[in-house]
Amino acid sequence: MLTCKELTELITDYLEGRMSLGQRLRFQLHLGMCRRCRIYLRQMKMTIQTLGKLPDEPIPADVREELLMRFRSMRPASTAAFPAWQSIVAVVDGWLSGRGWIIPGGVLLAAALLAVALGGESGPLVQGSATCLLTELGAGAAPVAALILAATVFRGQVTASSLAAVAALGALAGYLSLLGSVCPYSRVTPHVLLVHVGGILAATLLGALAARLPWLRPR
Amino acid sequence: MTFVSDRSVAEEVVQDTWLAVIRGLPSFERRSTLKTWIFRILVNRAKTRAMREARSIPFSSFEDPGGEEEPAVDPVRFLPNGMWADPPRPWHEDSPDKLLMRQETLRRLEREIEKLPPNQRAVLTLRDIEGFTSEEVCNILEISETNQRVLLHRARSKIRQALEQYLRGA
Structure with a gap:
């Protein structure tokens, strides 16, 4: 029988689909019986989704300017060998x-x-x-x-x-x-x-x- | 920022990368997506730069997730038989949008990501923030699939734990 502690270590293999059928069944069996681990799984999924929704870091204006400037100055000459x-x-x-x-x-x-x-x-x-x-x-x-x-x-x-x-x-x-x-x-x-x-x-x-x-x- | 120690150096590496991308574009062979290709250039440049400066992490340690145990959850929260002693409690905010509504949560998350070891941060950023597949991340960082998964597991577990602590306190 899988313990809660083991489940928290296997959770990424589970989410990544990197489990054998047997492991997967044991994992899901535990989840079915253990509300606490269901909460843990939900929190983990929420964490991942939240990371995916982090706003992009804006490009600092001066960096953007310099990059554009260098881009313009290099483009015609450097497109080939x-x-x-x-x-x-x-x-x-x-x-x-x-x-x-x-x-x-x-x-x-x-x-x-x-x-x-x-x-x-x-x-x-x-x-x-x-x-x-x-x-x-x-x-x-x-x-x-x-x-x-x-x-x-x-x-x-x-x-x-x-x-x-x-x-x-x-x-x-x-x-x-x-x-x-x-x-x-x-x-x-x-x-x-x-x-x-x-x-x-x-x-x-x-x-x-x-x-x-x-x-x-x-x- | 994962590879080099200071912000201005990181910005320089990013600039160099864009210039290299523009220069290399005619030879881009579409064996990967453009985004993956750009990140590969970025990572390679950052690695080269880090080695030259020799003041960042050694890259053998990048490949290796680290042998020492890093439990996903603090062991004191389990009973000796492996059951929860101090179980997670449901979060009041039930969607990412609600979680991120508070500026403080956002800042907290960003700080926690910064605190991760460089290799874990790189994998987490590419996978969960940038949305690359595991295959693409392995390709970009030149690490094995297993290492990628271990690094991702440790990083995600830490971020979850930090969120939990923060939401409990709030």
């Missing part, structure tokens, strides 16, 4: 998600169209240009599409700079492979500058634009 790189990415992302680059991008595009128009149908700029440009854009679009697909499937987040970066890399890869084999105008500087370098730039901008697709916005 490479602070400088991170802040560059943050700046680029800020820029790409704003509207600042649309005007320079538009000017570039207009200049390219103007050059094509001035060059005429038979100019060195235009020969083979459509194929080359499409290949550049396609090479840039493929990794962007892959990244977007991955982000959608895994519910990850993509940033404008990451999309722009993969687009640029894809287009660059397209250019490097094109230059050696397919493109017959790789020695024509205006063609290379306009179609290939311009194509890489255009792919980069389109990659950045892709970050604005509605289902890629952070929820």
